[in-house]
Amino acid sequence: MRVSFWTLVSIFAWLILIALLVVPLGSVLLSSVQDQAGSFTLANYARFIETPRFRTAFLNTLIIGFGGLAGSLLLGSAMAFCMARIEIRGSRIVSLLAILALVSPPFIGAYSWIVLFGSGGLVRQTLMSWGIFIPPIFGLWGILIVFSFKFYPYVYLLASGALANINRSLEEAAESLGLTPFQRVMKISFPLVLPALSAGGLLALIHSIADFGTPRLIGRGFNVLATEAYTLYSAEVGSNLSMATTISIVLILLSMFFVFAQRYMSRRNVYHGNLINKPVKKKLTGFPNIAAHVVVYGIALIGAMPAFIAAIYSVRRTSGPVFHPGFGLDSYRRILYNLADVVQNSLTFSFATVALIVTIGTLIGCLVARKMSVNNSLLDATLMVPYVMPGIVVGIAFVAAFNSPPLALTGTAAVIILSIFIRRLPYSVRSSASALRQVSPSMEEAAISLGYSPSRAFMKVTVPLILPGIIAGGMLSFVTAINELSSSLVLYVGSTATMPVRIYIAINDGDYGTAAALSTVLLVLSSTAIYIAFRLMGRDERALL
Amino acid sequence: MSYLTVKDASKQFGGSVRALDGVSFAVERNEFFTLLGPSGCGKTTLLRSIAGFADLTAGSISLAGAALDAVPSHKRDIGMVFQDYAVFPHLTVAENVAFGLKARKVPATETATRVAEALNTVRLGAMAARLPAALSGGQQQRIGLARAMVIRPKLLLMDEPLSNLDAKLRIDLRDEIRDIQKSIGIAAIYVTHDQEEALAISDRICVMNAGRIEQIGTPQEIYADPRTIFVASFVGTMNILPQEAASHLGLESSRVHQWAIRPEHIQLDQGNLAPDSVRLAGRVEKYTYLGREAHVMAQTPAGKIVVQLADPAPSLRMEPGSAISLAFRRQDILSFDSKGVRLEGRGN
Ligand SMILES: Nc1ncnc2c1ncn2[C@@H]1O[C@H](COP(=O)(O)OP(=O)(O)O)[C@@H](O)[C@H]1O
Ligand SMILES: [Mg+2]
Numbered sequence: 016m017r018v019s020f021w022t023l024v025s026i027f028a029w030l031i032l033i034a035l036l037v038v039p040l041g042s043v044l045l046s047s048v049q050d051q052a053g054s055f056t057l058a059n060y061a062r063f064i065e066t067p068r069f070r071t072a073f074l075n076t077l078i079i080g081f082g083g084l085a086g087s088l089l090l091g092s093a094m095a096f097c098m099a100r101i102e103i104r105g106s107r108i109v110s111l112l113a114i115l116a117l118v119s120p121p122f123i124g125a126y127s128w129i130v131l132f133g134s135g136g137l138v139r140q141t142l143m144s145w146g147i148f149i150p151p152i153f154g155l156w157g158i159l160i161v162f163s164f165k166f167y168p169y170v171y172l173l174a175s176g177a178l179a180n181i182n183r184s185l186e187e188a189a190e191s192l193g194l195t196p197f198q199r200v201m202k203i204s205f206p207l208v209l210p211a212l213s214a215g216g217l218l219a220l221i222h223s224i225a226d227f228g229t230p231r232l233i234g235r236g237f238n239v240l241a242t243e244a245y246t247l248y249s250a251e252v253g254s255n256l257s258m259a260t261t262i263s264i265v266l267i268l269l270s271m272f273f274v275f276a277q278r279y280m281s282r283r284n285v286y287h288g289n290l291i292n293k294p295v296k297k298k299l300t301g302f303p304n305i306a307a308h309v310v311v312y313g314i315a316l317i318g319a320m321p322a323f324i325a326a327i328y329s330v331r332r333t334s335g336p337v338f339h340p341g342f343g344l345d346s347y348r349r350i351l352y353n354l355a356d357v358v359q360n361s362l363t364f365s366f367a368t369v370a371l372i373v374t375i376g377t378l379i380g381c382l383v384a385r386k387m388s389v390n391n392s393l394l395d396a397t398l399m400v401p402y403v404m405p406g407i408v409v410g411i412a413f414v415a416a417f418n419s420p421p422l423a424l425t426g427t428a429a430v431i432i433l434s435i436f437i438r439r440l441p442y443s444v445r446s447s448a449s450a451l452r453q454v455s456p457s458m459e460e461a462a463i464s465l466g467y468s469p470s471r472a473f474m475k476v477t478v479p480l481i482l483p484g485i486i487a488g489g490m491l492s493f494v495t496a497i498n499e500l501s502s503s504l505v506l507y508v509g510s511t512a513t514m515p516v517r518i519y520i521a522i523n524d525g526d527y528g529t530a531a532a533l534s535t536v537l538l539v540l541s542s543t544a545i546y547i548a549f550r551l552m553g554r555d556e557r558a559l560l
Numbered sequence: 561m562s563y564l565t566v567k568d569a570s571k572q573f574g575g576s577v578r579a580l581d582g583v584s585f586a587v588e589r590n591e592f593f594t595l596l597g598p599s600g601c602g603k604t605t606l607l608r609s610i611a612g613f614a615d616l617t618a619g620s621i622s623l624a625g626a627a628l629d630a631v632p633s634h635k636r637d638i639g640m641v642f643q644d645y646a647v648f649p650h651l652t653v654a655e656n657v658a659f660g661l662k663a664r665k666v667p668a669t670e671t672a673t674r675v676a677e678a679l680n681t682v683r684l685g686a687m688a689a690r691l692p693a694a695l696s697g698g699q700q701q702r703i704g705l706a707r708a709m710v711i712r713p714k715l716l717l718m719d720e721p722l723s724n725l726d727a728k729l730r731i732d733l734r735d736e737i738r739d740i741q742k743s744i745g746i747a748a749i750y751v752t753h754d755q756e757e758a759l760a761i762s763d764r765i766c767v768m769n770a771g772r773i774e775q776i777g778t779p780q781e782i783y784a785d786p787r788t789i790f791v792a793s794f795v796g797t798m799n800i801l802p803q804e805a806a807s808h809l810g811l812e813s814s815r816v817h818q819w820a821i822r823p824e825h826i827q828l829d830q831g832n833l834a835p836d837s838v839r840l841a842g843r844v845e846k847y848t849y850l851g852r853e854a855h856v857m858a859q860t861p862a863g864k865i866v867v868q869l870a871d872p873a874p875s876l877r878m879e880p881g882s883a884i885s886l887a888f889r890r891q892d893i894l895s896f897d898s899k900g901v902r903l904e905g906r907g908n
Contacts, residue, residue, distance in 0.1 A: 467663050480649070
């Protein structure tokens with residue numbers, strides 16, 4: 016009875032993966048190797064290699080990928096070291112600011128940097144009036160600055176966790192063996208946090224490659240694969256789906272390559288910290304102390320700056336797209352009167368997505384955690400694929416797969432919900448599987464030996480124990496769902512526009528007030544969800560990654 | 561017919577691992593029965609088969625006259641105590657103990673009295689309203705014990721319940737477990753890999769090795785009259801000597817493969833010896849003082865031999881290399897054949 020239930024779950028999981036992953040990816044692949052007549056050709060790939068424009072985009076993607084990686088590593092590890100080893104006043108506030116940077120949609124970051132440092136930017140204008148000239152932020156450097164301050168929390172959260180878990184005895188042992196402090200850091204601490212640094216760096220790299228909003232808004236002609244794919248797909252005249260799918264395949268291969276490269280590099284470096292002798296935080300005085308605080312607060316405040324800018328600009332007086340001196344709620348009024356359906360769409364889609372993710376993700380998580388088998392390991396591995404798929408690619412893949420009968424879903428709300436669902440599913444499966452692994456199987460056996468049937472034992476003991484973790488996971492999925500831009504941008508039609516899509520459009524139209532107000536609404540919703548999640552499962556920033 | 565009988569139990573996990581290989585034994589009502597063996601020998605597998613969490617590949621189990629094979633685990637009425645306590649962290653101490661009574665639809669007033677009674681038995685009466693996370697390991701295991709007993713099961717199973725506790729607590733709690741088991745008169749099967757614990761707590765011990773039973777007997781039988789070389793060396797310490805030692809011991813060695821003698825049966829030669837004594841000259845290799853006793857490791861022509869001295873004088877010195885003479889009685893020497901089975905007759 017019970018066996019057949021889990022078999023059903025397994026079949027169901029595979030059906031979902033086939034429908035939402037294999038078919039779309041297959042369609043993308045197929046479309047990239049077919050000519051107009053539908054016969055096999057590699058012409059698209061040849062064209063990709065031959066066309067200077069695409070070659071440049073490929074190169075640019077690598078540049079911003081590694082640039083974002085380098086910037087995030089620099090900022091993230093500096094902050095991690097200070098926070099883990101030095102007493103910083105108000106360190107709770109610092110980690111809140113890091114979270115704020117992490118959850119604000121990336122294009123809000125781009126927008127706020129434009130507001131301050133764009134051609135007519137506030138800071139830039141002020142500096143110019145003092146006779147100091149700085150170039151406007153547009154282009155490669157703009158993208159790299161935004162990425163570094165947006166993605167550093169990945170490195171920071173992972174590395175500070177690792178640093179805090181290094182057994183102090185190891186460093187003391189090195190000290191007693193006569194290593195200088197610098198040698199100690201290079202020979203002991205650095206190798207021990209290297210796995211965490213490379214894992215955090217990988218996240219920064221993959222997100223930099225996949226990000227679409229930032230290069231689009233701030234790149235000004237600095238094109239990358241994600242923007243090229245979108246341009247090809249969305250061109251009013253001569254939309255070229257087969258070239259867009261070709262670029263999508265290149266993007267997926269690139270992401271996968273980096274995932275495997277990182278795995279290969281850190282294959283031997285798995286350290287299990289023991290918590291017996293935790294490192295202590297040093298109290299600094301004088302100049303070093305001030306320097307450490309400046310570094311930490313500088314990074315944290317600049318990282319969270321977009322959120323503040325959005326909040327401030329959302330309450331500036333406007334008429335139409337033009338800002339006026341003074342404060343008012345004009346922008347919110349405009350949302351209420353003109354954009355209520357967009358807010359409603361976002362909420363409806365996100366709740367629907369979360370409901371799907373929580374139920375299905377938990378079921379598959381139980382399957383993966385409890386029923387060890389080759390089939391389930393394969394399921395777990397396949398679930399990693401959506402993890403490396405850039406949102407733009409998911410969007411294009413869904414268009415390629417669901418544009419025609421039997422599954423003509425494009426233009427419906429369902430297709431947006433499903434696209435977010437499949438991208439977030441791996442996280443949900445993993446988090447519920449790990450919640451379940453923390454419940455010892457002997458708990459359930461104890462209940463059974465006391466007279467409860469296996470299904471009642473599961474309901475009475477296991478479910479109450481994993482429920483907080485599941486709800487918390489659902490809240491974090493909600494944050495991802497409601498902030499999702501790139502796949503929705505490909506898939507939306509007028510009636511299914513969401514808040515991120517409207518923000519993107521508003522920024523493109525120069526309607527900054529509306530964009531700021533919508534962004535603020537998003538931030539408030541995200542922060543509430545994260546607050547609930549942390550209340551339920553204890554504060555664990557790393558759950559956000 | 562015995563209260564619990566296990567007949568020809570075999571369990572094969574995927575591949576060729578035989579966790580249980582033709583295990584048969586019987587346990588009586590009120591008996592404290594211990595499964596003793598090194599880790600990986602199949603104790604947990606056997607216990608879980610009795611509880612119904614694992615299916616046997618072959619063999620049968622019956623309890624109180626009824627076959628258990630077709631009874632699902634939650635209907636077997638067998639209480640279980642777990643190595644990792646398995647206390648429900650989201651329920652209070654009292655709710656944990658009442659958990660099994662709820663499944664049995666015991667009326668609320670009776671539940672309250674039985675829970676209070678069980679908690680008093682394990683000395684947790686004052687903790688009833690607390691959550692388990694606030695309690696120590698020993699207290700959590702007491703909850704586990706109370707929770708399993710309060711349903712008045714037909715059989716109580718305990719899988720290394722004390723192995724996560726520190727040494728002092730382990731000794732206190734094992735005596736408590738033993739007292740409680742006797743006072744409520746329940747059949748109990750206790751699993752441990754700790755031979756001292758097994759000797760202290762059991763009515764009978766079943767020594768297992770690699771999925772098979774080596775010997776079943778009272779603690780005295782297991783210690784003083786081991787049937788196999790495995791039991792002899794696993795329970796307590798034992799000097800094992802090769803066949804060639806026979807000439808030095810003045811023994812006949814036609815079928816004998818190995819000789820064995822316990823350290824406490826050897827003394828340092830001080831003249832007045834019993835008539836059947838064997839003398840052996842040797843040199844001190846190492847002297848270890850342990851307070852209540854001391855161990856002398858001696859190099860002799862028959863091989864390395866450890867001697868246990870009871871109540872050693874603090875002033876006693878034994879320099880490495882100094883000559884000593886060991887003496888022991890022929891009747892204390894055990895002999896084993898090439899399959900490790902005891903040969904009859906002491907001293908052969
Ligand atoms: N679920 C399982 N799958 C495969 N082998 C198992 C499983 N459970 C136990 N074993 C094997 O069966 C043998 C006996 O295990 P176990 O009963 O746990 O031993 P013990 O409790 O005496 O330490 C071991 O060799 C172990 O590796
Ligand atoms: Mg075991």
